[in-house]
Every structure is written in C-alpha cells, then in structure tokens.
Amino acid sequence: MQGLYAVFTKELQDHFSSFRFAILFALIAMVSFITSYMAAIHLSENLENLSSTRFPFLTLFSTPGAVFSMVQFVAFFGPLIGLVLGFDAINRERAQGTLIKVVSQPIYRDAVINGKFLAGVATISIMLTSIVLVITGFGLAIVGVVPGVGEIGRLIIYLVISIFYVSFWLGLSILFSILLKSVATSALTSVALWIFLSFFVTLGAEAVANSVAPVDPNKNVPPEMVIQNAKIKKMVSLCSPMVLYNDATATIIDPMRNTTRSLVLMGPMEELLSSRFQNPLALTQSILVVLPYITVLIAITLVCFTVSYLVFMLQEIRT
C-alpha cells in the first residue's frame, strides 16, 4: 500500500502540473463550454416550444449547438484525454532510467502500474466532473431551469460511463507504453488505433453490410435483406468503443429514447408504439436499455488494464 499511495500521489501531481494536461483541459473545457452555450442560446430562444419537453436541462448536453452536442464531443475527443495521460507512462520512465530505481525500492511491482492507472482515472474523473459542473452552473444561469432529481441522476450516470470510456483509452495507451519501448511509437500507435476504432469501424461496418447483404435503393430488395444489412452494420460498428459509448450515453441523457435500435430493426408494433407514445422512460428503464453497453464498456476497460498489468509484471526491468 505504501508504494501504491506514493506512486499515486506523485503521478497525480505530475498530471496536474504538466503542460500537456493544462492544454488539453483548456481545449476540452472551452469546446464543451461553447457547445453548451450554443445549445443554451438555442434553448432560451425556443423556450416556449419547450413546454412539452420535460427535461429541458439535459438538452444542454444533448442538443447539437453548432455542429455537435457536448455528449458527441466527449465521445470523439474524450479518448484523447486518456491517450495523452497514458501513452508514455512506462516507457518514458524506462528511457530515463527511473523505472529500475522505483522498482528497486521496497514496494510490490504492481504498485507502479496500479498507481499510474489510478492516478490517470482520478485525473479523468476530476476533469470530466468539473466540466459537467461548470456547464450545469452555466446552464442554470443562462436558461434559468433547475434540474430535477431524475436529471441529476442521469448526469451522474453519464459521468460514470464517460469516466469508464476515457479510462479504457487510458488503459490502452498504458498497454502500448509497456509493449513499445519508444515514446513516439507508442503515442502514434495509440492515436492510430483511436482513429481506426472511432472513425473507420463505422465506415467499415457499412462496407461489410453492403457486401454481405447488398441493399440497392433503386431495386426492390426483400425486407429480410434490409434487416440483415442493418443487423450486420450494427454488429460491426459495435466493435467501436465510441459507438458503444455514443449509444449508451445518448439513451441515458435523452429520456425520450427508449431503444438503441434503429427503426429498420423494429417490429411493426414496436414502431407504432414508439411513434404513438412519446413518453419519457424512467431512469431505471433507461439504464436497463443500455446496461449491456455499460457492461461491455466496463469489461473492455478492465481487460485492457489486466493485460497491461500481466505484461508489466512478467517483463524484465533492467533500466
């Protein structure tokens, strides 16, 4: 424990005093702020139309202000926080010769990696929570709507999912920093994987679906084909943590969404129901809808960390 606490505090200090953290925090805080500001202006302009909306507060996070909403923004750029905090966690220490010094102190070796991971998670939590709090306070001032208990609950769950999502990328980049000796290589590899999983998997999903079950809009395609196409597309795109996260948080933040499936995949009765009864879901029901998504996000985060842990424990440390 002594080693874990020492590494944790030292890493936390490093994160908060580092220049890269300051830049990243400023960037993300600024963009989130602008997005919510746009949403807030939009919101207050159309406040009379909103009488039907029961959750005006959450729209601060979910309505696209200019191009994307705050939630979408975190889905895209949240991974960057994790990557920046972790890509040089181990290999920089190896390169500067401090790793051997730390592990030759009377600590268990896992204290190093646990401390680093936990410090990263703590940094991520503080960062995301403060951003959400700032937007909340700001929303209170500009829109003048007080969030209800349900809305606060949704925001908390949203935060928890986001922390796990960003921690997944932290775990991934720490894994690369253990596997790859050079800091530049591990940074590039992490970014490459981020781009691949976030942008190319969704494109690839479409390509795979269209080649397995081609759907030509000009021809009369059997409905089974259309369903199969949609199913494959969904299946492949769920390989991307970003899609998982997007679906999960969109449902949590927007109570009017009662499924993560697209219209094509609904049965006729379900489609009818969802268009007829525009009632918000209870919080517990929303959670139930996205529980598999949340579970998978937590699982991949843990898998990522466990692999890093094992590789690190079995590696030989000479420098």
Added chain:
Amino acid sequence: MGTESIIETTGLTKAYGPHRAVNGLDVRVNAGEIFGFLGPNGAGKTTTLLMLLGLTRSSGGTARVCGLDPSRHARAIKQRVGYLPENVGFYGDMTAVESLQYVAALNGMGKQETHERIHEVLQLVGLEQSSRKKTGAFSRGMKQRLGVAEVLIKAPEVLFLDEPTLGLDPEGAIQLIDLIQSLNQERQITVLLSSHHLHQVQKISHRVGIMIDGNLVAEGTIESLAEERFGLGEKEYTLEEIYMKYFQEV
C-alpha cells in the same frame, strides 16, 4: 571483519534461451566487507545484482541475501539493500529534495523522519547547496552523488553499486570512492561494488570476484589471487595485472 556471510549464492543461473548470462555462480560476500565485483561488459554482473534483488527471476540455483530468498522475499530484501543502478535516472523536473522525498515515500517513511534523513544524506554526499535545484540541471557527478543519497536514505545494511564511478571526472570518482569507504568503515555497510576502475577497486576492496562470460573465474583477496596466478614473489601485483592475466586465460 565478521565471517558471517550476507550474500551467498550456489549455482545461481540465468538463461536467456540457450545463452547463459550467469552460469552456476557460487559467490559469498561477508558482512561488513567491500566486495569488488569485476568483469568485462556483458559478463553478467548486472544480471546477478538484479537476481539478488529479486527483480529478475533466476533460472536455477539458490541465493540468500541477508538470510532471505530473493525469489520469495524480494520486498524485505529491498528494504535492507540499497541498489544504485548503472546510469541511474531522475525526474528532470523535480528538485533534489523532491526526488529524495519520493524515494522516502516509496520506502514508507514518515514526514519527520524523511525531513531529517534528507538533510543528513544531502550533507553526506555534499549536495546541500544544490538541494533546491532541478535534477535536470545536474551534472553527471552531481547526479551520481544524488543517486548515492537516494540509496542511503533508507539506511541500508548492504549497498549494491553498479559502476558508480562511470563517466565521472577523476576528482569526482575519488570523492565517491572515499565516500563508499567511509560508509563501510563508519556505518558498517557491506558494499558490493561493480566497477571497471581497477585501481580504485583495489584501493578499497577487501575481496574481489572476477566474472567473465557468466562464470566467476576468481574470488578472494587481491593478495591470494596474485599468489594463485603469479606464485609467491617479491613483486606486488596490481589488480590490473591480475585481471588481465585471468582475462587472457579464458
């Protein structure tokens, strides 16, 4: 000098695939002595030190450090043994004091104790003037002295020093060697010193061991080794001559 052994290995082996970095090492270091650990680069000296600390798993043989088995009680051994690696690194944006504080925290020392010990070790290595300076701005010699301060902060019983004088100017090297000798004499710290500076080793070592290609080819006092290789004679042989003789024979 006591005859109680503080390090003892029997058949200690480390194999990387077919290559044996350390091949059946039998070595004994007595409590309170300075043991010069010699050998060319890549002879397996660092690997041996890492195995003794439990940082690397041995492929065979047994080892005892302070009566403990490194593969089982690595943490207890690391509590009592200070290891100064070759080319020790520092966090460049920390000051000397901060760097020492981190090492103290890793050793589970309290605030008061840390404060006192830092003052003491900085004085010992002569770095009080630079205690608030960032280690990134330290010269090679200052870094090496800070490295020694870091291993001393836990008040070790045994010191493993891997090439401590490498890259130091002659004056710095002599100061460091004198410091090692005074630590041994005044605090009864056992020192396992690996170095290429043979005349410095000769100056302070009680006994030496010569390791070539993973094998310990000689172990004993300098006089006994000279006798073994050159026979009894009037001439006093230097460690350098003895070392070269062993080296040519292998």
